[in-house]
Amino acid sequence: MNKQLGIVLLIGVFGLMAGCSSTSEEKSSDEATTTATDTTSGANMHDGGSMSEMHSGQADALSKRVVYFEFDSSDVTAEARDIISAHAQNLAQNSSLSVVLEGHADERGTREYNVALGERRAKAVQQLLVVQGVKASQIQVISFGEERPAAMGHDESAWSLNRRVEILYSGS
Amino acid sequence: MNKCKRIVLFFFVAIATVQPAYAALKIDITQGIDDALPIAVVPFKWLGTAPTRGASIPAPEDIAAIVESDLRRSGRFAPIPKRDLVGRPSHGSEVNYTAWRALGVDNLIVGHIAPLVDGTYEVQFQLLDMFKAEQLVGYKIRSRRSNLRRTAHQISDLIYEALMGVKGAFDTNISYVTLTRNYRKENVYRLAIADSDGYNEKIILESKNPIISPSWSPNGLQLAYVRFRDRVGAEVYIQSILTGQARRVATFRGTASAPAWSPDGKRLALTLYKDGNAEIYLYNLSRDTKVRVTRNSAVDTEPVWLPDGSAIIFTSDRGNGPQLYQVAVDANGVRGRPERLTFEGTYNARASVSPDGKFVAMVHRIEGSYRIAVLERETGYLRVLTESRLDESPSFAPNGSMIIYATEYRGRGVLSAVSVDGRAKQRLQFSGGDVREPAWSYFKK
Numbered sequence: 001m002n003k004q005l006g007i008v009l010l011i012g013v014f015g016l017m018a019g020c021s022s023t024s025e026e027k028s029s030d031e032a033t034t035t036a037t038d039t040t041s042g043a044n045m046h047d048g049g050s051m052s053e054m055h056s057g058q059a060d061a062l063s064k065r066v067v068y069f070e071f072d073s074s075d076v077t078a079e080a081r082d083i084i085s086a087h088a089q090n091l092a093q094n095s096s097l098s099v100v101l102e103g104h105a106d107e108r109g110t111r112e113y114n115v116a117l118g119e120r121r122a123k124a125v126q127q128l129l130v131v132q133g134v135k136a137s138q139i140q141v142i143s144f145g146e147e148r149p150a151a152m153g154h155d156e157s158a159w160s161l162n163r164r165v166e167i168l169y170s171g172s
Numbered sequence: 173m174n175k176c177k178r179i180v181l182f183f184f185v186a187i188a189t190v191q192p193a194y195a196a197l198k199i200d201i202t203q204g205i206d207d208a209l210p211i212a213v214v215p216f217k218w219l220g221t222a223p224t225r226g227a228s229i230p231a232p233e234d235i236a237a238i239v240e241s242d243l244r245r246s247g248r249f250a251p252i253p254k255r256d257l258v259g260r261p262s263h264g265s266e267v268n269y270t271a272w273r274a275l276g277v278d279n280l281i282v283g284h285i286a287p288l289v290d291g292t293y294e295v296q297f298q299l300l301d302m303f304k305a306e307q308l309v310g311y312k313i314r315s316r317r318s319n320l321r322r323t324a325h326q327i328s329d330l331i332y333e334a335l336m337g338v339k340g341a342f343d344t345n346i347s348y349v350t351l352t353r354n355y356r357k358e359n360v361y362r363l364a365i366a367d368s369d370g371y372n373e374k375i376i377l378e379s380k381n382p383i384i385s386p387s388w389s390p391n392g393l394q395l396a397y398v399r400f401r402d403r404v405g406a407e408v409y410i411q412s413i414l415t416g417q418a419r420r421v422a423t424f425r426g427t428a429s430a431p432a433w434s435p436d437g438k439r440l441a442l443t444l445y446k447d448g449n450a451e452i453y454l455y456n457l458s459r460d461t462k463v464r465v466t467r468n469s470a471v472d473t474e475p476v477w478l479p480d481g482s483a484i485i486f487t488s489d490r491g492n493g494p495q496l497y498q499v500a501v502d503a504n505g506v507r508g509r510p511e512r513l514t515f516e517g518t519y520n521a522r523a524s525v526s527p528d529g530k531f532v533a534m535v536h537r538i539e540g541s542y543r544i545a546v547l548e549r550e551t552g553y554l555r556v557l558t559e560s561r562l563d564e565s566p567s568f569a570p571n572g573s574m575i576i577y578a579t580e581y582r583g584r585g586v587l588s589a590v591s592v593d594g595r596a597k598q599r600l601q602f603s604g605g606d607v608r609e610p611a612w613s614y615f616k617k
C-alpha cells in the first residue's frame with residue numbers, strides 16, 4: 001500500500017511539472033480566445049462601427065467582414081469582390097491599419113486539406129487587396145480549415161456559411 | 173493563486189491514479205466475421221488468500237475477461253459465453269479435451285494469477301489446441317498490480333500471434349482528440365492517449381482552441397500535433413507523453429501543419445505555407461533544418477512515410493482535385509518525380525500506409541460521401557471499406573490488421589475500426605462528447 005501511494009505521489013509530481021509548464025502557456029491562449037470571439041461576433045453582426053462619414057454604398061460593403069465561397073473553390077464571387085474592394089480602399093488609405101485574413105472550409109473532406117483550402121481562400125482575398133494598393137505588410141494570412149465553423153449543422157445551409165474568409169482588423 | 177492551482181491539479185492527478193482503470197471510450201463490435209474462430213477463455217484461477225485473517229481478497233484484475241474482450245474485439249474470434257464453459261481448468265493437465273471438442277471449441281485458454289511475497293503477481297497462461305490436445309503457447313509473467321491490464325493485453329498478443337500468424341496489436345495505444353463543452357458552453361479540446369481498448373485514458377493537452385493531426389513518435393514517447401491559436405492559425409508542436417513538456421517546432425513564417433514522424437524518429441514530414449501555398453518539407457528535429465519536397469502552385473499536404481522511410485505519400489490537387497502521390501526521399505531531399513497513386517474517383521486524400529507497405533488507406537469520395545478506402549499497391553485495386561458519410565483520418569494498427577478512423581454516429585463524432593478486408597468492424601464511443609483524429613501507436617518497445 002505504501003509503495004502504491006509512492007507511485008501515486010510520483011505521478012502527482014509529474015502531473016505538477018506538466019501542469020506548470022502548460023498552465024502558463026494555456027493562460028495566454030485563453031486570453032487570446034476571448035479577444036477573437038469578440039472579434040468574430042462583431043464580424044458576424046455586420047456592424048458599421050466608425051464608418052458613418054463614408055457614403056452609404058461603400059460603408060455598407062466595408063461593414064461586411066466575411067466573404068463566402070463555393071464548394072471546394074477559392075474563386076472570389078462578384079459580391080465578395082465589392083466587399084474586398086471596399087476594404088482595399090480603406091487599408092490603402094490608412095496604412096497604419098492591418099488585417100488578418102482568416103480562411104475557413106466546411107467540414108467535408110479531410111482536416112488538413114481543408115486547412116490548405118482555407119489558406120488558399122485567404123490568399124485569394126489577399127491578392128485582391130494587394131492589387132488594389134494594400135501593402136503586403138498590412139496583411140497576415142491564416143487558416144482554421146474546418147475547425148471553427150460559423151454555423152453548426154451538417155447540411156448545405158450550414159456549409160455555405162462556413163466556406164468563408166473573415167477580415168479581422170487588428171485592434172478591433 | 174498559482175499555488176492553489178497546483179494543489180488542485182495535484183489532487184486531480186492523484187485521484188485519477190488511485191481509481192480503478194475505466195474506459196473513456198466504450199467499444200461496440202458492430203460487425204464480426206462469419207468464420208470467427210470459436211475459442212473459450214476460462215476465468216483465471218486466483219491463488220491469493222489472506223493467510224492471517226482468513227477473509228478472501230478478490231483477484232486484482234480479471235485477466236481472462238480482458239483477454240476475451242481483446243479477442244472478441246478483433247473480430248477474428250468468437251469466444252463462447254461463460255455459462256457454456258464445461259469446467260474451470262486452470263492448467264492443461266486438468267483439461268478434458270473430449271468435452272471441450274464436443275462444445276465446438278478449437279482452442280482453450282487457461283491460467284492462474286498468484287500474489288507473490290514482494291507484492292507483485294505471477295500470471296500464468298496456456299493456449300491449448302483441442303484437436304491436437306497440446307499446448308500452442310504458454311508463459312509465466314510477473315507483473316505489478318498497476319501493470320496487470322497490460323499483462324493481459326500482452327497475453328492476447330501472444331495468443332493472436334499463435335493462431336493468426338501475425339503479432340497482435342492489443343498492447344498498443346491510440347491517441348485521439350475529444351471535443352466537449354464546459355459550463356460556459358465554450359469548446360474544450362483535449363488531446364488524449366489510451367490503451368487500444370479505450371482504458372487508461374491520459375490527457376496530454378487541453379485547450380480552448382482546436383487540436384488536430386496527432387502523430388506518434390516511433391518510440392511511443394512523444395506526439396507531434398497541430399494546435400491552432402487565435403490570429404496565428406496552425407502551429408506544430410511535439411510533446412513528451414511522460415513529462416507533458418511541449419515545444420513548438422518548425423517555427424518558420426506562416427502556417428505549419430500536418431506533421432508525420434519519420435520511421436527513424438529524426439525528422440518530421442510536414443506542410444509549410446511560407447512559400448505562398450501548401451508545400452511539403454522534411455524537418456530535421458535535432459538540427460532545426462528543413463529540406464523542401466514539393467514545388468508547385470497546387471496544394472501539397474498530408475505527408476506520410478513509407479515504413480522503410482524511403483518515400484513520402486502525400487495529398488496534392490496538382491491534377492484535378494486531391495489525389496495521392498508518392499515521391500522518393502533521402503537525407504538530402506527528393507529523389508525523382510512524384511508519381512500519382514490514385515486514379516479512381518475525384519477525391520482521394522489523407523493516406524495511412526500499412527506497416528508492411530502493401531496497403532494505403534485513404535479518405536475516398538464516392539457519391540458525395542467521404543469513406544475509408546484501401547488501395548492494394550501491387551494490384552492497384554481500391555476497396556471501399558465503410559458506408560457512412562463523413563469518414564476521415566484513417567490510421568493503421570501496427571500489425572496492419574485494422575484501420576481506426578473517425579466518423580459520425582447519431583450526430584456525434586465517434587471512432588471506428590475496420591479490418592483491411594472490411595469484414596470486422598467496431599465502434600469506439602466517447603461518453604462525454606465528440607472524439608476524432610485517431611492515431612494508432614507503433615508496437616511498444
